Amino acid sequence: MDRIARNxxxxxxxxxxxxxxxxxxxxxxxxxxxxxQVFRNPQTGMVRWNLDKTCxxxxxxxxxxxxxxxxxxxxxxxxxxxxxxxxxx
Amino acid sequence: xxxxxxxxGALAGKILRVDLATxxxxxxxxxxxxxxxxGGRGTNSLILINxxxxxxxxxxxxxxLCFGAGSLVGTAAPGACRTDxxxxxxxxxxxxxxxxxxxxxxxxxxxxxxHIIIRGKAEKPVYLxxxxxxxxxxDASWLWGKTTYETENLLRQELDDERIEIAAIGPAGENRVxxxxxxxxxxxxxxxxxxxxxxxxxxxxxxVVRGHGKIEVFxxxxxxEAVAKTHRQCKANRAKVQSMRQxxxxxxxxxxxxGWETCMVIRNGQDDHWEREKxxxxxxxxxxxxxxxxxxxxxxxxxxxxxxxxxxAQGKYREMKGEGFWINALWSVARFDISDPETAVAFWxxxxxxxxxxxxxxxxxxxxxxxYERGFIDQKDTDGLKLDWGNGEALIRLMRKLAxxxxxxxxxxxxxxxxxxxxxxxxxxxxxHVKGQPSIEPFRIPKGWGLGVATSPVAGRHLRGAIRGPVxxxxxxxxxxxxxYSNQAKAVVWQSKTKELEDNLGICNYVGTxxxxxxxxxxxxxxxxxxxxxxxxxxxxxxxxYAVIGRNLEKAFNTLHTDLSREDDLPPQxxxxxxxxxxxxxxxxxxxxxYNAMLDEFYELWEWDKKTGMQTRxxxxxxxxxxxxxxLLAKKKY
Numbered sequence: 180m181d182r183i184a185r186n187x188x189x190x191x192x193x194x195x196x197x198x199x200x201x202x203x204x205x206x207x208x209x210x211x212x213x214x215x216q217v218f219r220n221p222q223t224g225m226v227r228w229n230l231d232k233t234c235x236x237x238x239x240x241x242x243x244x245x246x247x248x249x250x251x252x253x254x255x256x257x258x259x260x261x262x263x264x265x266x267x268x
Numbered sequence: 269x270x271x272x273x274x275x276x277g278a279l280a281g282k283i284l285r286v287d288l289a290t291x292x293x294x295x296x297x298x299x300x301x302x303x304x305x306x307g308g309r310g311t312n313s314l315i316l317i318n319x320x321x322x323x324x325x326x327x328x329x330x331x332x333l334c335f336g337a338g339s340l341v342g343t344a345a346p347g348a349c350r351t352d353x354x355x356x357x358x359x360x361x362x363x364x365x366x367x368x369x370x371x372x373x374x375x376x377x378x379x380x381x382x383h384i385i386i387r388g389k390a391e392k393p394v395y396l397x398x399x400x401x402x403x404x405x406x407d408a409s410w411l412w413g414k415t416t417y418e419t420e421n422l423l424r425q426e427l428d429d430e431r432i433e434i435a436a437i438g439p440a441g442e443n444r445v446x447x448x449x450x451x452x453x454x455x456x457x458x459x460x461x462x463x464x465x466x467x468x469x470x471x472x473x474x475x476v477v478r479g480h481g482k483i484e485v486f487x488x489x490x491x492x493e494a495v496a497k498t499h500r501q502c503k504a505n506r507a508k509v510q511s512m513r514q515x516x517x518x519x520x521x522x523x524x525x526x527g528w529e530t531c532m533v534i535r536n537g538q539d540d541h542w543e544r545e546k547x548x549x550x551x552x553x554x555x556x557x558x559x560x561x562x563x564x565x566x567x568x569x570x571x572x573x574x575x576x577x578x579x580x581a582q583g584k585y586r587e588m589k590g591e592g593f594w595i596n597a598l599w600s601v602a603r604f605d606i607s608d609p610e611t612a613v614a615f616w617x618x619x620x621x622x623x624x625x626x627x628x629x630x631x632x633x634x635x636x637x638x639x640y641e642r643g644f645i646d647q648k649d650t651d652g653l654k655l656d657w658g659n660g661e662a663l664i665r666l667m668r669k670l671a672x673x674x675x676x677x678x679x680x681x682x683x684x685x686x687x688x689x690x691x692x693x694x695x696x697x698x699x700x701h702v703k704g705q706p707s708i709e710p711f712r713i714p715k716g717w718g719l720g721v722a723t724s725p726v727a728g729r730h731l732r733g734a735i736r737g738p739v740x741x742x743x744x745x746x747x748x749x750x751x752x753y754s755n756q757a758k759a760v761v762w763q764s765k766t767k768e769l770e771d772n773l774g775i776c777n778y779v780g781t782x783x784x785x786x787x788x789x790x791x792x793x794x795x796x797x798x799x800x801x802x803x804x805x806x807x808x809x810x811x812x813x814y815a816v817i818g819r820n821l822e823k824a825f826n827t828l829h830t831d832l833s834r835e836d837d838l839p840p841q842x843x844x845x846x847x848x849x850x851x852x853x854x855x856x857x858x859x860x861x862x863y864n865a866m867l868d869e870f871y872e873l874w875e876w877d878k879k880t881g882m883q884t885r886x887x888x889x890x891x892x893x894x895x896x897x898x899x900l901l902a903k904k905k906y
Contacts, residue, residue, distance in 0.1 A: 191513075191564060191565055191566035191570075191573040192565050192566060193566035193567065193568065193569060193570050193571070193573065194371065194568055194569065195344060195569050195570075195571070198343075198344050198569060199344055199492075201482075202344065202488070202492065205482065206484075206488050207482040207483060207484040207485070207488070208342055208343050208344060208482060208483040208484075208485075209378075209481070209482035209483075210378065211378075211480045211481075211482075212482070218430050218431070219371070219453070219565075221420075221453040221454050221455045221565075221590065221591050222417060222420070222421075222454060222589070222590060223589070224562060224563055224565065224577035224589070224591070226565075247496075248344070248495075248496075248499060250499065250502060250503070250509075250571035250572075250573070251566075251573065
């Protein structure tokens with residue numbers, strides 16, 4: 180089973196992954212219905228990123244929308260046996 | 269396509285109205301406003317001109333404080349994160365507006381609102397809590413007096429929801445310091461026009477938003493195709509993307525970067541050239557400002573990513589960290605001849621904590637330093653502070669006095685033009701201000717920049733048409749020398765118009781048509797609007813109608829509420845009188861005759877009266893603003 184992995188050192192915290200994921204699920208922009216949740220703390224610079232079990236890696240698309248629209252190339256589709264990358268900082 | 273004028277998507281759909289005096293809240297549809305203006309700032313401007321009686325002062329209960337997320341905010345349109353805050357400008361008495369990024373505007377839309385319009389004043393400090401179509405006015409006495417950082421932490425503890433977004437004022441706004449900002453997430457400042465001062469005057473400490481809802485667009489698949497196209501454009505410009513992602517100020521790590529020579533203002537305008545060793549000390553990669561830049565962050569849905577996160581160890585000042593070190597910060601300290609990097613970072617982060625607008629602090633307090641140098645004031649007036657050029661510790665202490673109205677800070681908090689009247693001795697000549705608002709901008713070398721700042725309807729600032737050549741800002745592909753007067757007005761008007769559209773849509777111009785990014789084009793804007801909002805617009809509709817409506821609404825507000833005239837569209841006196849003393853542009857000044865020639869062309873391009881700069885009935889009626897023309901006529905204002 181593949182999964183989406185985030186390289187935290189590349190992520191700028193723009194939340195586009197959360198947004199386009201909700202579009203995949205609902206056809207609208209609805210962050211609450213996204214498989215991805217992004218949290219920012221402007222006082223520490225921290226970005227926390229969660230992916231839940233509703234992620235289907237956008238099976239109907241050429242590539243997952245979160246990977247496609249990440250301008251920072253922080254997201255990749257990886258095989259699950261890969262070592263887990265740093266997903267939070 | 270939807271029927272012309274009917275909006276088929278992208279809006280949350282409602283405007284929240286709040287009367288702080290009575291505690292009443294109610295809603296109305298945002299669509300009729302957005303159909304006329306495209307939304308965002310345009311709608312805020314329309315509400316202000318329709319509802320505020322001429323003669324109303326910024327501190328009157330009848331003044332409105334308007335928050336408006338852009339029409340495309342909350343969608344995946346690139347860089348669509350911006351919120352406009354409009355009110356009466358505390359400096360000019362005319363239109364006030366400040367624009368800010370972050371995630372607050374998107375969260376407001378998910379909570380069901382495009383705008384919040386606030387009238388009246390609360391008796392005691394309050395904050396607004398807005399979620400899913402509802403608004404509550406809550407006690408904020410426990411937050412009053414707190415910095416923006418403390419306010420954010422306390423509200424997060426109290427509300428126990430990581431997803432809330434907060435717009436707050438700091439002590440400066442509470443104390444009605446004129447140059448106060450509204451801070452989003454403690455870091456992104458809506459700085460100009462004194463919007464934080466108005467918020468403090470209304471005793472409104474913060475607006476907390478949390479939305480669980482959605483934003484739908486007119487043609488979802490078409491819209492995503494349009495978005496994908498913009499992302500491809502962004503990626504294709506990799507060199508520029510990499511440059512933007514080091515923050516704009518990073519360009520100045522190259523001591524030969526042309527910006528060092530063309531847009532610095534030193535010692536409050538005594539010169540526009542800064543010695544190389546001072547540049548080197550401030551921007552040294554190992555020990556200067558860049559050494560405190562830990563990472564870069566992006567606003568909501570932004571493919572550019574330009575916000576540096578700074579961390580400063582304890583040294584002269586306490587340990588500090590937070591987002592933001594912009595070119596403005598670099599310009600600000602140069603104005604005091606301060607090349608100490610620790611002071612530069614502390615200056616910026618302290619302004620965010622106190623809720624001060626950095627341009628006001630830099631332009632205002634540099635003028636105070638010059639008053640000290642010239643003997644208009646002395647140590648008795650400054651509570652012992654030695655305001656010598658380069659004295660960073662004195663600047664940091666003076667900022668605190670300003671925010672808390674201590675000693676001389678009380679005099680300066682009521683505005684620098686007012687302070688100059690009290691200090692007298694001809695001191696106002698040395699105060700760089702545009703329409704009353706202190707200004708950090710260069711006027712003597714980059715002429716299109718100077719014209720854009722001087723003609724801004726919101727009293728200066730460089731986001732309303734200031735250009736610096738096709739590489740850094742201004743229309744791409746054009747060819748002109750930024751130091752010349754010719755060929756500037758047309759480019760300034762083009763840039764002013766695209767900014768109108770960007771503020772209506774809520775798209776950051778660091779993604780759009782300014783700053784040299786040029787990731788988006790007018791064709792992209794038209795396509796995004798057609799697919800998201802269902803409005804069948806062309807590029808010509810945008811530039812010849814909607815952009816013109818936006819600018820004319822603000823211009824008319826100024827005409828109805830102030831006596832601003834052609835003279836007020838010229839650079840500050842000092843830059844017209846005094847030449848640059850050293851450096852490659854020695855001898856340059858803002859030549860009054862040449863600036864006036866640029867103004868003639870500028871007014872003609874806007875179809876305003878060339879002689880007076882006033883609007884005309886024909887021009888207003890052409891863009892459907894007959895009602896505005898009638899109001900101007902009633903006031904004998906053209």
